[in-house]
Amino acid sequence: MAYPTDRKYTKEHEWIHADGGTATIGITDYAQESLGDIVFVETPKVGAELTAGKTFGTVESVKAVSDLFAPATGTVTEVNGDLATSPEKVNKDAHGSWMIKMTLKNPAELDSLLSAADYEKFVAEEGGH
Amino acid sequence: MSSLEAPTVRKTALNAVHRQMGAKMVDFNGWDMPVEYPAAIGCGIINEHMAVRTAVGLFDVSHMGDIQVKGPQALEAVQHLCMNDASRLQLWQAQYSAMLYPQGTFVDDVIVHRAPYGYLIVINAGTREKDFSWIRDNTRQFDCEVKNVSDDFTQIAVQGPKAAALVQKIAKADLSQIKPYWFTMTHLQWDDAGTKRGIGDVMLARTGYTGEDGFEIYLANDADGVAVWNLLLELGKEYCVLPCGLGARNTLRLEAKLPLYGHEISDTINVWEAGLDRFCKMEKPEFVGREALEKAKAAGVKKTLVGLEMVERGIARDGYKVLDDSGREIGYVTSGSPSPFLKKNIALAYVPLEHSALGSKVKVEIRGQGAGAVVVPTPFYKRKKT
Numbered sequence: 001m002a003y004p005t006d007r008k009y010t011k012e013h014e015w016i017h018a019d020g021g022t023a024t025i026g027i028t029d030y031a032q033e034s035l036g037d038i039v040f041v042e043t044p045k046v047g048a049e050l051t052a053g054k055t056f057g058t059v060e061s062v063k064a065v066s067d068l069f070a071p072a073t074g075t076v077t078e079v080n081g082d083l084a085t086s087p088e089k090v091n092k093d094a095h096g097s098w099m100i101k102m103t104l105k106n107p108a109e110l111d112s113l114l115s116a117a118d119y120e121k122f123v124a125e126e127g128g129h
Numbered sequence: 130m131s132s133l134e135a136p137t138v139r140k141t142a143l144n145a146v147h148r149q150m151g152a153k154m155v156d157f158n159g160w161d162m163p164v165e166y167p168a169a170i171g172c173g174i175i176n177e178h179m180a181v182r183t184a185v186g187l188f189d190v191s192h193m194g195d196i197q198v199k200g201p202q203a204l205e206a207v208q209h210l211c212m213n214d215a216s217r218l219q220l221w222q223a224q225y226s227a228m229l230y231p232q233g234t235f236v237d238d239v240i241v242h243r244a245p246y247g248y249l250i251v252i253n254a255g256t257r258e259k260d261f262s263w264i265r266d267n268t269r270q271f272d273c274e275v276k277n278v279s280d281d282f283t284q285i286a287v288q289g290p291k292a293a294a295l296v297q298k299i300a301k302a303d304l305s306q307i308k309p310y311w312f313t314m315t316h317l318q319w320d321d322a323g324t325k326r327g328i329g330d331v332m333l334a335r336t337g338y339t340g341e342d343g344f345e346i347y348l349a350n351d352a353d354g355v356a357v358w359n360l361l362l363e364l365g366k367e368y369c370v371l372p373c374g375l376g377a378r379n380t381l382r383l384e385a386k387l388p389l390y391g392h393e394i395s396d397t398i399n400v401w402e403a404g405l406d407r408f409c410k411m412e413k414p415e416f417v418g419r420e421a422l423e424k425a426k427a428a429g430v431k432k433t434l435v436g437l438e439m440v441e442r443g444i445a446r447d448g449y450k451v452l453d454d455s456g457r458e459i460g461y462v463t464s465g466s467p468s469p470f471l472k473k474n475i476a477l478a479y480v481p482l483e484h485s486a487l488g489s490k491v492k493v494e495i496r497g498q499g500a501g502a503v504v505v506p507t508p509f510y511k512r513k514k515t
Contacts, residue, residue, distance in 0.1 A: 036153070036165055036376070037175045039467045040444055042496075058496070059442055062174040062467055063376050064166065084442075091168070 001029055002120070004095055008071070009119035010109050013097065017069040018110055024105045025071060027059065030123045032094040034122040041083040041090070043068075043100055048076045050102060052109050057099075059090075072109045074102040141191035142283045142354045152374060158255035164376035178469040182341050182510075185289035186373035187361055190338075190345065191354075193255035195282055196264055198226035200245030200273035207248050210267055210417060211241060212400065214410040218243035223310045223336060225408055227394070228263060229418030233425055235394040235403070236263050240336055242312055247273075253390050262355055276470060283354035287361060288343030288381075288511075291368040296344045298364050299357075300333060301392040307335045309342070317346075319360055328352045338378065340385025341512055374446065383464050384471065386436065386508035392463040393434055401430045402479065432460065433485045436507035437476040437493065443500035445476035445493040452492040452499050459484055462493060468509060475509050476502070 003009065005018040011113045013031035017024045032038065050056050050070040057068040078101040082089055085105035104110075114122060148154065150170065152163035154421045166172030198206050213226035220243055228236040237256045242249040252260045263279045268275055287296050297304045298387045303317035318327040322456045332347035348354050362370060377390070385435060388394045390433035393403055400409045400422055411419065439445055445465035453459050465476030476493065484491060492499030 033168070036168075037173050040442075062380060062469070064443075065446070 003028070003116040005116045008113035008115065010069065010071045010113055011120075011122060012067075012069040012125075014069060014071050016110060016113065017098075018104060018107060020108060021099060021104050022077065023072060023104050023110075024101050025072070026098045027068070027094055028092065028119070028123075029094040030127075031059075031066075032091045035059065035064070035066060035091075037062050038087045038090050041087050041099065043079045043083065044076050046076050048078065050074055059087075068099070071113060072107075073105040074100070075105075077101050077103055105109060141189055142350060143189045143191065143285075143358055146355055146358055147189065147372075147374075150372060152372075155375065157192065159376055160254060162192060163189070163372070165374040165376045166372050169475070172371055172373075174374070174376035174380060175469045177371050177373040178380050180369065180371035181289045181341055181373060181377065181381055182470050183514045184369045184371075185287060185295050185343075185365055186293040186339075186371050186377065187358065187365070188286040188288065188373050188378060189284075189358070191282065191284045192254035193284055194252040194254065194260060194277070194279040195347075196250045196252060196261055196332070197247060197276040197278055198250065198264070198268070198273055199276070200271075202271040203247040205274045206268040206271040206275075207241060207250070208413060208416060209271070210264060211239065211250075212409040212413075212416055213241070214413055215241050215243070215248065220245065221311055221313060223312055223334060223343075225310075227400070227405065227408065228256055228260070229400070229416070229422075230396060231418055231421060233399040233418040233421035234396050235390065235398060235400075236260065236396070238388055238394055238405075240334075242334065255350045256390060260445070281348055281350055283348045283357075285346045285354070285358060285361070286337055286339075286343060286346070287346065288337045288339040288341050288373075290342060291365075291370075292341070292343040292453075295361060295365045295368055295370065295495045296333065296346070299360060302330075302333065304333070304335075304344070307333070308336050311335055317348075317357065321356075324354070328357070332404065334492065338387055339381040340387065340508065340510055341381075379464075380466055380469055383466055383475065383477070384468050384508065384510035386477065389464060399425050400432065401425060402432055404434050430482065432479045432481055434463070434477055435480055435485050435489075436509055437462070437465075437478050437491065437502040438509075439474035439476075439500060439502050440506045441494065441501035443493065443498075444474045445478075445494040445495070445500075445502065449476075450494040451478050451480055451495055451502075453484060454490060454492070456492070456499055458494075465493075470510055475505075477507070480504075 149161040211226040223242040337343040451460035460480035489504040
């Protein structure tokens, strides 16, 4: 699939869409497909401090619990209320379903993340083994 | 000296079909098995689960094991090994049972079938070798023959309210004559683009592990199991049949409170704790584990298996701790998962007797925090009698 070019990606299968000093975060279509039916998402509260690379929540499928890893450092400003009632929306449209919004302490952190093209290559290799 | 090789993963006769359908595969006790089929073909654990509850689903269960016990003292051997009363079985009848260690704990749970040649004991995939050795070693004193025929069968489970209708399309026998927990030997026959095809010597048992009506089809491995699988998928289209993997198999049996070896039953859990009293015939004068069970009953059971329903947000999973209201650890979850049919998060857990009454409030420790749950009646799901 073609991954949207308006955002960056992590090797942990999150996407981050930056708009100046704030960003929106979700998981990729590859992630939702690998997980299967998503039944539960645990996110931090508004005001929580996130550190790039550290876990900030969990996403659960019927069978398994998966950690969510922060793509960047900053503070949570908003959490998507839909996640509590309709987690399956993430399966239906992973790139259109955001999980959290945050301020970016250091927007330059995103420079080291994967572009859409690099992420596509990365998942092609991962799925290939 | 030869180097240690990683054990080769085992495949059923249907393995290529699962892979070709795009199933997510997992190593299950050394077997390469489908967990779930793709969302793109309408599958996924939740859809597969609901197909079995409302229509019909197909499972490849060829990884399960099969042991035959034959000979003049086959019944005596089975009575010695298994806790249920096999002497009550009529020809073509089956019963749920278990083999116990001398301590009254579980070797495995089984289904015992009384066939014209003797007894067929169907066992779990993960305990094939252990069970065969156990049966062979504990029946030497009887005039009987123990044969491991696990590799001889392809086994397909067809489960759900429409299962009988689907299987009847290809079965010669009149399935309405086969009651639950009975079986038969019959032919399968179908029309393949004008050519009549068939498979003889097929065992059809009205058994399953889903809490629904259904049949398990046992085919010889050299029969065309792939053709039967594909045929059932094709003919089942009118019933909205789905192929189902181990993921749905687990959520279905959990809702129906069917035990899974290594979880609700194991070599450290006895029959009374597991709540399987009704399958344990203490009026039988002798069977392995009977003495220990008598002592355990006299001493009083300390823990018991209960059903839990989460009342606070969170999913209880296998191995999670169960806590009392003050946060003290009192037990553990044996199996836990979202329940696709009930749309709740459910679990089975061992707790002390004083916390086992219906309505008792407990907590399940999820990632370091206690989430509220309540003891509920089981099974969580029971199919309506038609």
